[in-house]
Amino acid sequence: MSRYLITGATGNTGAPLVSELLRRGENVVAAHRRATSPADTAAVTFDWYDPSTHDRALEDVDAMYLVPPPLDPEPQTVMIPFLKLAREHGVRRVVLLGASIVPSGGPAIGQVHAALPELAIEWSVVRPTWFMQNFTGEHRHADSVREDGVITTATGEGKVGFVDVRDIAAVAAVALVSSAPPPEDLVVTGPETLSFSDVASLLSTTLDRTVSHRPLTPSRLIDHLGDSTPAAAATVFAQLDSLIATGAEDYTKTTVQDLTGRPPRTLQDLLREVNT
Template sequence: MSATTAMTDPASASAAVLVLGATGTTGSRVVSRLTVRGHRVKAAGRRATPVEGAEAVRFDWHDPATYEGALDGADRVYLVAPLDSATPADVMLPFLERARASGVRRAVLLSSSAIPAGGPAVGQVHQALPGLFDEWAVLRPSWFMQNFTGDHMHARSIRAEGVILTAAGEGRVAFVDADDIAAVAVHALTDVRAPGTDLVITGPEALSHTEVAAVLAEVTGRAVAHRPLSYEEMRDHLAASMPLEYAAMLAGMDRANARGAEDRTTDTVRRLTGREPRSFRDHVLAAAGGTEPTLSARVL
C-alpha cells in the first residue's frame, strides 16, 4: 500500500491503540504521532508515566495482573518485547492470546532486521502472529541511529571515551532513524488495510562503524574511532551488564554484520510514508543541534 492511497481505518476511530514501551525509543514516537493525528492512545509502561494527549496505563510483561487494564478498550496494539530477554515468547504469547480474546484485532510487532520469523528471541512471536490476528505486521528495522546519540552503550562509550566497540568489523549496516520506524508503525497500525507481512526498515545508505565514527567526528569536532573486537571479546564485554545468553546473541548479530548480513537498503519508509528516510549525517546534525526530540544537550 502506498502512502498516497492509504487511509485511516474508520472502524478504529472510537477504540484505542495500546502502545507498549510508550516511553521508549520507538514507543514514545509512535504515541506522539498517533495523538497528533487525533487517535485515542493508551500509553503503557511499568510506571504508567503521564504522556501528553494519551491515557497512561501500567503494564508489566511479567505481571499478568496488569494486562486487563492495559487491554481494556483497545483494538490495536504496538508490541515491544521485554528488554534483555532471550526468550520473550514465554510472556508475549500468553499476553497475545488474552489480547485477542479481549477484542484486539490488529497487532504490530517491533522486531529486528536481523531476526527472521521463527528465529531467536522475538522471532518466535513473529512466527506466531499471523495465526493469532487477521490484521498484523512485523516491523524489522535495521540498527538504530539513536544507538550512537541516545542512551545506548555505543552513545555512552562515545561520550566517555570517544570509541565505538563492536564485533562487526568493516561490515556495513543501513542504520535507520527511530522517527522513520515510528512513521511506518503508525501507518501499519492505522491504515485501512494492515500490511499482513514483515517490513524491513532501513536508512538510505549502508555504513561501516568506521564510517559512522568518521561522520560523528566530522559533525561534532570530537575524536571518535571504531575499535573492532572479536566475537568473544564483545560477548564478554556485553555480559558485564546483561545476561550471558543475551550478550552472546547480540555479539552474534555483530558477527553476522561483519559478514554482510545488514548490507542492504529497502524502500519501506518511502513506500509507506511518501518521504525518504533520514540519513545518518542529518540525524547527527539534528542531535548535535539539539533538534532531535528525545535527546539532551549532553548527547554529543
C-alpha cells in the first residue's frame, strides 16, 4: 500500500486533503510542527527550517504533498534540498501546492515549480486561485469582516475565481493517488469570478449585516497593513492585488470537474454552510 506524506497537514489545504485520503482508505503520514494527527493517521514532526526532522518524515514514503513555508519569499532555499533528499529516499511522486498567479519560473514558489522536472520522477503542481475560506476562516479578510464589516484591498473591481479549499484538496488527492502520472500543471478555480465588492454583497446577504469593500491604492494598502504584517509580505500582497486589478485572475478552469467528476463549490454554497 502506498504511503503519502502530507506537509502542512493542519493547514488550509493539508487538513482537508488528509481527510479526503483517509476517506479513500489511504495510508497517510501527517507532517507538521506538532506531531498530532487524526485517528488512523501516522504523524511526524516536520519543520522546513529544521533539517533534522526531514529524514524521518520521508521514511517509506511513495508520494508527497508539499505546502511551501508561509510568507517565505525564497522557499526554494529549503524546499529544493528537501526534494533532493526525497529522491534519495525513493519518493516517486511529488504534488506541490503553488499559486495560480505564479507560473513555473516565476518568483518564490515558481522557482520550486521550475526545478521539479529535475528533482522528481513524477510531479504535479496544484495552482489554486484565492481561497474562499479567506472570508470565513483565519485570515485578515475574515478578521476584518467579523470586526469591522469591511474588506480592504487594492484590487479595484478586478475579479477572482475564488475556490473552496476542499476542492483544492480533492484535486490534490487525485494527483497523488492516480495510477497514471498526473497532469503537471493544475490550475484550480471556482465556478465563477467575483470582485471583492461582489463578495462583500454576498457576505452582507448571508450575515444579514452590511459588509463593504474598501478599495485602496497599493501604497495605501501597504500603509494599512502596517505593523500587523511584515513589510516584505505587505508589499507582495499589494503587488498581487494590483495584478488582480488588471484582470490577471478573471477566469475559470474546469480542473475540479475534470479530475473529480463534480463541479466546484460556489462561494454561496460555502457561506450558507458556515452560517447554518
